[in-house]
Amino acid sequence: MIKLYITRILLTLLVATLLIGCRVRVVTQADHKLVLPSARVETRDEPSSAELAQPTQVVVLGTGTPIPDAFRAGSSIAVVHRGESYLFDVGAGAIRQATIARYKYDIPSLYPSQICCVFLSHLHSDHTMDLSELAHTLWWRRQAGVRAWGPTGIARIANGLDEIIATDANFRINGIQPVANPNGFRMDHQTIAPGILLRKDDLVIEAFLVNHGDINPAFGFKVTTNDLSLVISGDTAYSEVIAEKARGVDLLFHEVISRQGLEQNSAGFQAYHNSVHTTSDELARVAAIAQPEKLVLYHGLFYGTEESTVLDEIQALYDGEVVLANDLDIFTAE
Numbered sequence: 001m002i003k004l005y006i007t008r009i010l011l012t013l014l015v016a017t018l019l020i021g022c023r024v025r026v027v028t029q030a031d032h033k034l035v036l037p038s039a040r041v042e043t044r045d046e047p048s049s050a051e052l053a054q055p056t057q058v059v060v061l062g063t064g065t066p067i068p069d070a071f072r073a074g075s076s077i078a079v080v081h082r083g084e085s086y087l088f089d090v091g092a093g094a095i096r097q098a099t100i101a102r103y104k105y106d107i108p109s110l111y112p113s114q115i116c117c118v119f120l121s122h123l124h125s126d127h128t129m130d131l132s133e134l135a136h137t138l139w140w141r142r143q144a145g146v147r148a149w150g151p152t153g154i155a156r157i158a159n160g161l162d163e164i165i166a167t168d169a170n171f172r173i174n175g176i177q178p179v180a181n182p183n184g185f186r187m188d189h190q191t192i193a194p195g196i197l198l199r200k201d202d203l204v205i206e207a208f209l210v211n212h213g214d215i216n217p218a219f220g221f222k223v224t225t226n227d228l229s230l231v232i233s234g235d236t237a238y239s240e241v242i243a244e245k246a247r248g249v250d251l252l253f254h255e256v257i258s259r260q261g262l263e264q265n266s267a268g269f270q271a272y273h274n275s276v277h278t279t280s281d282e283l284a285r286v287a288a289i290a291q292p293e294k295l296v297l298y299h300g301l302f303y304g305t306e307e308s309t310v311l312d313e314i315q316a317l318y319d320g321e322v323v324l325a326n327d328l329d330i331f332t333a334e
């Protein structure tokens with residue numbers, strides 16, 4: 001009897017130790033049934049108490065690259081914290097994925113006109129193409145325009161977005177339809193420099209410079225909350241800055257180019273990719289320094305090789321946990 005009791009205590013301790021060592025839960029997509037309502041207008045003055053009580057969630061909206069991919073939207077990662085969604089980049093198709101994620105995971109702040117904020121790592125089009133979708137979808141229901149942080153050049157993009165929507169805005173503002181805020185379509189933008197960009201409650205968002213070759217400046221981001229820490233590389237060549245920023249984080253989202261995929265390219269593109277992206281073997285070195293709880297690959301350049309090849313290449317050199325993200329994957333703090 002005593003032996004059984006001790007065994008139970010030991011088992012409980014073992015489970016507790018494992019749980020303490022594992023702070024991030026990967027919820028499989030199959031655990032969630034997708035029930036889509038027919039077109040529903042959603043408005044919300046403030047987050048519900050249920051949203052405020054949720055642990056931090058990270059929803060991968062898009063894992064793609066400039067290369068059209070039937071299964072991967074353009075680059076975009078959403079951090080959902082205390083009833084607000086903070087997007088990091090917003091590549092083509094990301095806002096469509098946000099609409100799906102809103103229902104799949106019951107996250108009201110991912111309804112497009114409820115998304116408050118977007119942080120742009122750099123201004124390559126595969127990271128910005130859905131800005132119009134984000135800023136303009138149901139803009140007349142927005143109490144405030146979307147807030148955007150991005151490198152030098154963001155003001156020019158904001159002016160361009162205003163031009164894109166000017167005719168529509170004119171119709172709606174001067175017609176008979178109700179408009180919540182006549183400036184709801186305007187993207188409120190800020191040019192970023194390295195350092196803390198936003199502090200809200202226990203959320204801190206920090207930008208740091210990365211090396212994206214001649215695309216300068218380009219930023220990576222570190223996000224910390226009360227229950228989760230993550231680093232998002234953006235587009236970068238091998239960088240020990242990222243390894244330092246990501247030391248011991250729960251999640252390191254990092255771009256990658258498969259070594260085998262790289263070799264499918266012309267000499268000119270191989271030289272270009274080598275100077276602006278991180279090859280799988282280089283990423284294994286970054287991860288070995290950073291030792292994140294989970295290394296999550298996104299923005300993978302495969303160039304026609306099997307997607308699993310890039311995982312094999314990294315796992316041959318790095319023995320920590322590595323996952324290749326798919327669109328709509330979700331990670332939740334315990």
Ligand SMILES: [Zn+2]
Pocket residue numbers: 122124212215235
């Ligand atoms: Zn880029």
Ligand SMILES: [Zn+2]
Pocket residue numbers: 065066075124126127235299
């Ligand atoms: Zn890119």
